[in-house]
């Protein structure tokens with residue numbers, strides 16, 4: 113698979129099959145992803161790869177919280193700025209509507225937040241979740257590094273025939289996650305990345321994008 117194909121075929125998949133993932137495939141991906149760039153080569157991330165009974169237990173605990181309407185742990189970083197404005201708010205709203213309609217959750221469903229949280233806490237059925245942490249002392253530059261690292265992992269997963277869904281929603285249950293994986297207070301959970309094979313026969317959601325001209329300016333090229 114070439115890079116263009118990996119980028120084009122990566123989507124946030126939200127219906128995984130329970131087909132197990134060979135550990136060697138995960139090791140190949142994570143070993144290759146060590147080549148991801150980072151400012152000053154700090155490599156500020158730490159990843160916990162969780163599957164099997166440990167993930168089943170974590171899903172049980174997180175889903176119990178979601179179904180109880182638990183608003184989640186106090187967030188350690190804001191995922192979005194307060195007062196999101198156009199065009200970002202429009203893009204956000206369009207993607208959110210499309211995303212959960214595809215999963216059968218209507219906009220006016222009073223249980224929408226709880227259903228969304230519960231689908232996320234089940235990792236959409238994925239058999240493995242990668243929990244990506246950062247050292248708490250790191251700043252915005254290193255958060256950008258962590259994003260590049262996660263995208264590198266997600267593209268490499270495509271080369272193994274695997275799909276993924278990055279999930280900030282796991283930060284709602286960060287205390288439960290950290291307790292399960294044994295992450296100490298020196299680490300901040302950036303996101304979880306659900307990993308697995310896509311379930312067959314499920315409609316594929318291809319989220320729209322702004323035209324390149326809206327986000328790219330060429331100067332002297």
Ligand SMILES: Cc1cc2nc3c(=O)[nH]c(=O)nc-3n(C[C@H](O)[C@H](O)[C@H](O)COP(=O)(O)O)c2cc1C
Pocket residue numbers: 122123124125126207232277278279280281282303317318319
């Ligand atoms: C850092 C990050 C966190 C995300 N968190 C969630 C999440 O909690 N739940 C979810 O369903 N999707 C999540 N997404 C997926 C985005 O909704 C998705 O990438 C975006 O809508 C574009 O769609 P696509 O990835 O399918 O092209 C996240 C993506 C990123 C990069």
